Amino acid sequence: METDTIAAVATAMSNSGIGIIRISGEESIEVADAIYRNKNNERVLKNYKSNTIHYGFIYDEDEIVDEVMVSVMKKPNSFTMEDTVEVNCHGGILVINRILELIIKRGARLAEPGEFTKRAFLNGRIDLSEAEAVMDIISSKNETALKNSVKQLRGSVHRKISELRNAIIYEIAFIESALDDPEHISLEGYSDKLYDKVNELSYIIEGLLSTSENGRIIKEGIKTVIVGKPNAGKSSLLNLLVGEEKAIVTDIAGTTRDVLEEDIKMNGINLHIIDTAGIRSTEDIIEKIGVERAVQYLQDADLVIYVVDSSVSLDENDFEIMKMIKDKKSIVLFNKSDLNSEISLDELKKFLNNDVIIIRTSTKENTGMDNFEKAVKKLFFSGKIDLDSEILITNLRHKQSLQDALESLNMVKESLKADMPEDFYSIDLMNSYASLGKITGEEISDDLMNEIFSKFCMGK
């Protein structure tokens, strides 16, 4: 446990000049060698002396991911006093994330928050007087990480994982109750049924894993909220961005009554888009709730897209919105440019901050969208809006857990194929259950006993 190989991003994860990924533990050099080659295309890290730095490339199979400098530090000459490799790469978030993912794929484990520091202390690198600080780091970082990881999980994914876990624990409970009470519960013909079941479960996990490539396990990306008064074209915009009809679009003001969420990728940047109900003072109770939520989302947003209906004059509702987005990074879409304008750009500018970008669009005719994309890109790369790096790490962690769960299920299948007795594969089923529980942040505790006693009637 203390010597397995861990990896994490050591610098702040942002679109700045350079990013460093640190790998520590017995297999760190081996792991790094699996993805690094020098300019002569050789995997040579293990031959290098301690405390040396080397130029080369990170590869994903045969594709170059980045040009890097790699430092090798052999134990005890590193921060953790273990074998350590540090990959200095270009600072793009996406690149850093991809390299970290490759490292994990090659056998390192994603470090727990504060784990490098913990190892440094346990291995005697950090002075006794720092112990309190080390403990503080561990406990506070883990607390926030745990909170975020559950918060960031998409509702639909959370549901799916809960369903998977329920299905798995049911099977384990069945097997175990039969093992404990063979005279009351029989396992005859069960293994064939289980094979199909496990196949079905694996398929769902594979599905979750493939969507995770697009960051759909968690609410990843820049939190982008679309606001505007009713019928300004917000839902049309969402549909344009997503490329499919997600939101119901009608001419009737107030159609979107709740909040729709979608993740999209625009020029390699992930946006987590939230389409809100149009903001207006209303007496309709359901619509009112929608409006209140819209206001809440707006307050949490990293980026606000304010859609203005240029075909009607500005009213109380517009002024209310403009007041709310004053201190937010925002882009204003001067929409319905295909119709006659009732307001001018200058008129609008009077009520907005100077640096706000205004773009003429027609979501109906699909014009102005290229300018919109450029504007988002500019904001992102100028660092005015940024990704929460914690989110990327959470995503990686979840993916790792999903992969572990899948692997355990594969082992169950292998055991079933080899005609192994039930008591062998119920262990792997349990591992799969535990891995999935890590995603939803659940302890195993007495789940199995509870399931056995509530679902199966034990004899005696």
Added chain:
Amino acid sequence: MFENNDSFVENVDVCVIGAGHAGCEAGLACARLGLETIIFTVSVDSIALMPCNPNVGGSSKGHLVRELDALGGEMGKNIDKTFIQSKMLNISKGPAVHSLRAQADKAEYSRAMRKVLENQEHLTIKQAEVCELIWEDIKDSDKIATKKVTGLKTFTGLIYKCKTVILCTGTYLKARCLCGEAITYTGPNGLQAANHLTDSLLSMGIEMQRFKTGTPARMDKRSIDFSKMEEQFGDEKVVPFSFSTNPEDVQIEQVSCYLTYTNSKTHEIIKNNLDRSPIYAGVIEGTGPRYCPSIEDKVVKFADKERHQVFIEPEGLHTNEMYVAGMSSSLPEDVQLAMYRTVPGLENCKIVRNAYAIEYDCINSKQLYPTLGFKDIEGLYSGGQFNGSSGYEEAAAQGLIAGINAARFIFGKKELTLDRSEAYIGVLIDDLVTKDNFEPYRMMTSRAEYRLLLRQDNADLRLMEKGYEVGLISKLQYDNVIKKKKMIEKEVSRLKNIKIGASKSNQDFLEKHGSAVLKTGTTLAELLCRPELNYEILNELDVGRENLPKDVIEQVEIEIKYEGYIERQLRHVEQFKKMEKKLIPDSLDYDDVLSLRLEARQKLKSFRPVSVGQASRISGVSPADISVLLVYLEQYKRKYNTNGD
């Protein structure tokens, strides 16, 4: 009360309170280790009484008995002497879950155990109710313990001074039995309850709780129509429980059990009378076990089940009483009679003893170390149902460990603890002292995470060396087990090294046994991994092999056939052991570990785990809390230069 006359103070080494399955093992262990030991019981006629089911063993419980035997306990030997039917359960499943279960002749079992106790040197049996423990305060800042037990007092006024006391009070403390509206304040079988000790324990600061369990009716054999039931036979070839029993000696004529079922009529009667059940009427305050539900619980909780199995089991050879397994109840006797008589074969049944529920005082076992010694009170140990468990085998296993450690405490030796990777006994005790148990704890195979290693077939290989070190296993037995280990090792490596080529005769052999022919050469070990082949079949390819004992062959086969799985578990055990070895000093104050979350701090303070491993299994303690604890322990170690490892 009365004044005590000091001249009637008796001096012994160990006092064991209770002579049930835990008490017997505890007393025997201490006496066999040379300590003057006295066992108290409310009735000498109830030594090793089986007040509930007439069997020993069963899934995972059979493992406990095997392990107990390998450590030098008595239960395995005693059931081998007194069983009347025996079965190896789960034989169609993996070797790890094979489990022995024997029907006992209850009276014989009790008599045989009493004979062993009565003839054990250094052991005295005393019929008396213990009403009070005698203790004094101690002051030692390095210990958690603030008190020390020094003796006890009986209700009839005698004082016994001793060095250790082992509490094995079973279901007798403030016991009351319920059968419908009828409540009697007795222990099981109408035996006298122990009504005074609880107050003494409470005054020592011991936290008590109340549990409940139940038992079905016993019927007159002559009133049962067995022709309407399925007869259940024992195994043709009986395997003994004890490693020291000669297998030839247990090939006896066996007695049958019978299977019948409840039906909708039975369920209807139960449902119509639920208001007369003390549990459903809210009269029972104790928590009952979910794995051992009463028939009314089964009918209510599993309403969609059309029928439940009922096993009719003999209570012995010299009695007509039959045990009705699967239908324990606390309904009034008239309802019992009505419901039993709806079951095919029981239409005219006569109840000899009615079914009842029993409530009793026990402790919250988090007050114990994994040695089964009390954290707060030096010299005080406990085992069995008093610790919140249930079952004869669970009780016996704890009794043995409590006995061994009470003795080792007196000898000043390091006390024995088994961890979760070493034995089911380790799992049992760790669960008891590490988890909040809200119902009587029963052993189950799913509780053992390393169960592929903890098989009933290798209990001797796992534990006999420990039994020998403790002093309860003879040199001869020890030498034999070492010899066996060597033979297994040698044979496994021999099979791995014998090459089998793709010759015509070899291919013919494989075809004959429905096994795939070889593409390249292989080894005997690899062929043994094939499900359709076994050691005996491979004899033909293995010319001139040495004749090995059956139990050695069994181990060789299991080790090779399941090698991958076993190795994976061994790797997990390695990780597990690392954390078990990180000990937490008694003097550690969790209030000094500022970064622990509040919940974790409270839990750790209340459980006082002995190792980081144990701490990590306490619910409410997260992996981050464990990291914090590790850092703190390192700091502590460097500061005080103590050895945390």
